[in-house]
Amino acid sequence: MSADESAGDYIARLTRTVPDFPQPGVTFADLTPVFADPAGLRVIVNGLVEAVHAPGVGEVDLVAGIDSRGFLLGSGVALMLGTGVLAIRKAGKLPPPVHSREYTLEYGNAALEIPADGIAFEGRRVLVIDDVLATGGTLCAAVDLLRSAGAEVVAAAVVVEIAQLRGRDLLGGVPLTALSLQ
Ligand SMILES: O=P(O)(O)OC[C@H]1O[C@H](OP(=O)(O)OP(=O)(O)O)[C@H](O)[C@@H]1O
Numbered sequence: 161m162s163a164d165e166s167a168g169d170y171i172a173r174l175t176r177t178v179p180d181f182p183q184p185g186v187t188f189a190d191l192t193p194v195f196a197d198p199a200g201l202r203v204i205v206n207g208l209v210e211a212v213h214a215p216g217v218g219e220v221d222l223v224a225g226i227d228s229r230g231f232l233l234g235s236g237v238a239l240m241l242g243t244g245v246l247a248i249r250k251a252g253k254l255p256p257p258v259h260s261r262e263y264t265l266e267y268g269n270a271a272l273e274i275p276a277d278g279i280a281f282e283g284r285r286v287l288v289i290d291d292v293l294a295t296g297g298t299l300c301a302a303v304d305l306l307r308s309a310g311a312e313v314v315a316a317a318v319v320v321e322i323a324q325l326r327g328r329d330l331l332g333g334v335p336l337t338a339l340s341l342q
């Protein structure tokens with residue numbers, strides 16, 4: 161990564177864009193090469209951490225990563241912020257009891273879950289992390305899930321935002337940081 165290249169440009173340059181995957185009409189943003197690159201991983205984690213400095217965010221005391229690529233990033237962000245990390249899982253992975261939320265994403269339907277026992281969500285100030293924001297169905301479900309458990313979602317951050325799908329519009333008042341626009 162050269163000194164005159166922005167983080168967003170570097171991420172975009174290493175992202176593999178695959179037409180018609182996983183179904184016709186979807187242009188898939190594959191961040192695998194960025195994650196596997198030392199400078200790529202560093203600019204991503206450093207950039208996501210900056211979400212806490214967006215206007216009105218304030219203190220964060222839990223970082224939540226969305227299944228599955230959000231997990232890779234969430235723990236790095238949590239370590240840098242000095243918080244714990246929460247894995248927001250796809251349905252069927254966590255033992256009961258769980259809070260659960262069904263949703264629609266760009267290429268299908270799914271459900272996300274978090275534990276309904278063992279973690280005190282009431283009053284927790286959560287930063288939600290994922291790799292890609294497309295239609296926003298996934299991130300919106302994660303926000304609803306955390307709120308239904310009593311947490312306050314103070315910010316969200318993603319690596320790539322596919323702007324034409326307008327996922328950002330679903331997020332209401334949650335401040336969103338995106339490192340690269342596609
Ligand atoms: O904005 P949306 O239209 O909801 O889509 C975004 C979501 O889609 C992808 O996850 P996917 O469900 O494919 O899971 P994965 O991370 O396990 O591949 C991506 O990692 C986001 O979580």
Ligand SMILES: Nc1ncnc2[nH]cnc12
Nearest residue numbers: 187188189190266292294
């Ligand atoms: N176009 C896309 N690329 C990568 N991940 C996605 N998740 C939903 N839509 C996606």
